[in-house]
Amino acid sequence: MHAMQYTFTLPADYPMDVIRERVARTGHLLDDWPGLGLKAYLVRERGKGGSSVNQYAPFYLWHTVEGMNSFLWDGAFQRPTDDFGRPAVRQWTGLAYEEGDAAGSPARVAVVRRRPVPDGVPLSEVAADAVRETGRSAAVDGALLAAAVVDTACWELVQFSLHAGEAPDGVEGEVFQVLHLSEPGRGLLTRGRQW
Structure with a gap:
């Protein structure tokens, strides 16, 4: 499993309905993309x-x-770069993936928690903790899924989760609204630890 994210930070007065309309119009284009587990808009x-x-x-x-x-180089990624400029595309290697009890429900919110991999701690312990945390996140009532990924260039660990309702109480991280979920290969994402 590999993860990817790019972010467009827009002006404070930007009409976010433009993004909602864009996703409503084009979100379905990745609903059958080969190799894609899921894309959360x-x-x-x-x-x-x-x-x-x-x-x-x-x-x-x-x-x-x-x-x-294929997404990055065969033209699909050109559409957002033409409209908003070329962003930095972050990529992470997968550590863990789990489905939650609300796996069949529509996704309403996503939580993205980023933190540095601590120095002085064996990497095997960091990875094992990330796997356990992924299991705990997926076990939260209303969770659709949870994943842990790592960027070894800057030693950043990211926990990602999708939820059918509001973000869980006391959750740490950035909370996003999910406008659409393309998930053509979600069933092909390997559950559990990724090594």
Whole structure:
């Protein structure tokens, strides 16, 4: 499993209905993309849900690298770059993936928690903790799924989860509204630890 995200931070007065209409019009285009586990079309709005910014920040879980590369290089990624500029595309290697009890429900919110991999702790312990945390996140009432991924270039660990209702109480991380969920290969994402 591989994860990918790019973020467009938009002006404070940007009409976020433009993004909603864009996703309503084009979100279905990835509903059958080969190699894609899922794409969550995520937004945050300034002044809502604790957000200080307007953002459009799609998050992807890929079950093949070929699918991810095809998306980036065969033209699909050109559409958002033509409209908003070319963003930095973050990529992470998968550590764990689990389905939650609300797996068949529509996704309403996503939580993205980022933290550094601590120095002085064996990497095997960090990875084992991430696997356990993924299981706990997936076990939260209303969770659709949870994943843990890592960027070894900057040693950043990311926990990603989707929920059918509001974000769980006491959750740490950025909370996004899910506008659409494309999930053509979700069933092909390997559950549990990724090694």
